[in-house]
Amino acid sequence: MLRELTLGQYYQTESRLHRLDPRVKLFGTIIFLISLFISQKPSCYVVATVFLICLIRLSNVPFGYMVRGMKAIVFIMMITVVFNLLFTPGETLVKLGVITITIQGLKNAIYTAIRLTYLILGSTLMTLTTTPNDLTDGLERGLGFLKIFKLPVHETATMMSIALRFIPILLEETDKIMKAQQARGADFESGGIIKRARAMVPLLVPLFVSAFRRANDLALAMEARCYNGGEGRTKMKPLVYKAWDKRAYVILIGYLVLVVLLGIFSPV
Amino acid sequence: MSIILDHINYVYSKGTSDEIKALDDVSMEIRTGDFLGLIGHTGSGKSTLVQHLDGLLKATSGHIYYNGEDIYDDDYDMKGLRGKVGLVFQYPEHQLFEEDVFKDVCFGPRNLGMSEKDIELAAYSALKAVKLPDELFYVSPFHLSGGQKRRVAIAGVLAMKPEVLVLDEPTAGLDPEGRDEILDMVKGLHDEDNITVVLVSHSMEDVANYADHIVVMEKGRVHMDGTPKEIFSQTEELERIGLAAPRVTYMMYELKRRGFDVDTTATTISEAVNSVIGAVWNA
Numbered sequence: 001m002l003r004e005l006t007l008g009q010y011y012q013t014e015s016r017l018h019r020l021d022p023r024v025k026l027f028g029t030i031i032f033l034i035s036l037f038i039s040q041k042p043s044c045y046v047v048a049t050v051f052l053i054c055l056i057r058l059s060n061v062p063f064g065y066m067v068r069g070m071k072a073i074v075f076i077m078m079i080t081v082v083f084n085l086l087f088t089p090g091e092t093l094v095k096l097g098v099i100t101i102t103i104q105g106l107k108n109a110i111y112t113a114i115r116l117t118y119l120i121l122g123s124t125l126m127t128l129t130t131t132p133n134d135l136t137d138g139l140e141r142g143l144g145f146l147k148i149f150k151l152p153v154h155e156t157a158t159m160m161s162i163a164l165r166f167i168p169i170l171l172e173e174t175d176k177i178m179k180a181q182q183a184r185g186a187d188f189e190s191g192g193i194i195k196r197a198r199a200m201v202p203l204l205v206p207l208f209v210s211a212f213r214r215a216n217d218l219a220l221a222m223e224a225r226c227y228n229g230g231e232g233r234t235k236m237k238p239l240v241y242k243a244w245d246k247r248a249y250v251i252l253i254g255y256l257v258l259v260v261l262l263g264i265f266s267p268v
Numbered sequence: 269m270s271i272i273l274d275h276i277n278y279v280y281s282k283g284t285s286d287e288i289k290a291l292d293d294v295s296m297e298i299r300t301g302d303f304l305g306l307i308g309h310t311g312s313g314k315s316t317l318v319q320h321l322d323g324l325l326k327a328t329s330g331h332i333y334y335n336g337e338d339i340y341d342d343d344y345d346m347k348g349l350r351g352k353v354g355l356v357f358q359y360p361e362h363q364l365f366e367e368d369v370f371k372d373v374c375f376g377p378r379n380l381g382m383s384e385k386d387i388e389l390a391a392y393s394a395l396k397a398v399k400l401p402d403e404l405f406y407v408s409p410f411h412l413s414g415g416q417k418r419r420v421a422i423a424g425v426l427a428m429k430p431e432v433l434v435l436d437e438p439t440a441g442l443d444p445e446g447r448d449e450i451l452d453m454v455k456g457l458h459d460e461d462n463i464t465v466v467l468v469s470h471s472m473e474d475v476a477n478y479a480d481h482i483v484v485m486e487k488g489r490v491h492m493d494g495t496p497k498e499i500f501s502q503t504e505e506l507e508r509i510g511l512a513a514p515r516v517t518y519m520m521y522e523l524k525r526r527g528f529d530v531d532t533t534a535t536t537i538s539e540a541v542n543s544v545i546g547a548v549w550n551a
Contacts, residue, residue: 173362176357176359176362177362177363179319179324179357180357180362180363181363181375182324182350183322183324183350183354183355183356183357183363183425184350184363184375184376184379184424184425184428185347185350185351185376185379185380185428186375186379187347187379201365202363202365202375205365206361206362206363206364206365209361209410210361210362213361
């Protein structure tokens with residue numbers, strides 16, 4: 001079950017999206033997120049849907065693989081949808097005892113569900129098609145201007161990519177620890193909330209111990225290779241924009257303009 | 269009384285781009301009282317196979333019978349099975365979590381629902397069985413050496429009083445002395461307490477010295493199944509799949525080639541010594 005978490009993971013394959021400059025993909029993700037939050041009309045969502053489908057097709061990542069990663073957030077999504085559905089004031093649509101569902105509430109609930117789903121799909125798509133290394137480079141270069149304000153951009157980007165890189169390692173470790181404890185009769189699946197929380201102790205203690213050990217090993221390995229942060233570091237493959245990257249920027253801006261215009265002028 | 273594996277198949281990550289067939293039509297029998305050595309190259313499916321023995325992994329297809337009962341039956345007592353088939357993983361770090369060694373060993377029997385008195389008795393006798401010095405019973409398991417941790421991990425499983433003890437690479441990362449101590453201890457459990465043992469190993473010497481039944485895995489399939497003598501006489505076949513016979517067997521072949529009348533089926537050092545002494549005596 002743990003193997004199925006795809007959030008924040010990289011999917012190894014060959015595609016146009018994989019080859020794109022990471023800065024373009026970061027910019028694109030932000031554009032896509034902005035477009036979702038300024039969308040107020042169905043027509044905007046139609047455009048966003050078409051855009052997202054095109055990107056998913058371009059990425060060569062199986063759709064089923066992406067959707068499996070969504071399972072983890074279904075619960076959070078349900079809560080938001082229910083809250084929107086029940087607590088939005090407006091014209092009454094259905095009334096069942098104390099529960100009142102309004103037209104605005106229904107609309108909000110649907111929009112929120114779509115927004116959250118697309119938000120996750122959009123950002124997952126970026127991490128699925130970008131290696132942690134590329135992502136760090138992209139972030140570092142893309143946010144390089146923040147260095148003027150003495151923000152540790154390189155260090156933050158490195159920390160982020162290490163964190164992402166460690167997700168699958170720690171998941172695998174969790175899986176092994178779970179099995180080792182299940183072999184001793186541990187039960188992680190049944191019982192009430194307190195019993196389940198207690199059952200996590202034999203899982204979490206070895207996991208923390210191993211995470212600290214790994215962090216320590218990594219720090220040692222980095223120091224052994226004279227890593228000392230961003231100052232004066234050069235790259236073996238510096239990021240250079242290619243023709244396709246520039247075209248991608250144009251397409252992204254075109255998409256955002258289209259959504260904005262539809263938001264203002266579209267009748268539906 | 270035995271464990272029977274009947275046409276077991278297992279596929280990792282079914283339906284994705286990294287789908288791997290880890291077990292391919294595996295059938296074998298582990299008889300009560302066996303000391304089974306399971307050998308194979310890295311990635312040959314040994315660890316996947318042993319995780320099926322106590323139901324941690326469920327076969328994609330096929331059946332496993334423990335003492336004649338199908339463990340995939342809906343009403344089968346899986347927790348009970350995990351008590352009877354004790355599986356010790358390669359890294360003790362994956363299971364040690366309590367404040368002290370004794371409490372950690374109590375974890376298994378407590379999960380099986382024994383009474384408090386029985387739990388402590390079981391933990392005490394398990395720690396005695398793995399020959400851990402008494403003064404280490406109440407220290408933190410994280411402060412032990414690699415070999416001691418491994419003993420505590422084995423004790424943690426032994427405390428559940430298993431009928432079958434499955435050890436996945438119990439000697440990886442230990443020095444030769446620690447390795448012999450662990451394996452001698454396991455041999456003692458097998459001989460004196462009549463525990464069936466399944467030993468997963470990379471080391472041909474370990475398997476030759478201790479096992480009385482060997483299964484060779486290759487690419488998820490059972491490649492050979494027999495006694496140590498039967499298996500290790502096929503040196504060329506073993507080498508073809510990236511394994512080898514024990515070094516002492518090679519020495520016997522070399523002696524034979526140089527004209528000494530020695531027994532080339534010797535797989536342990538004591539057998540080799542006897543055969544060489546005999547050959548020298550007769551010459």
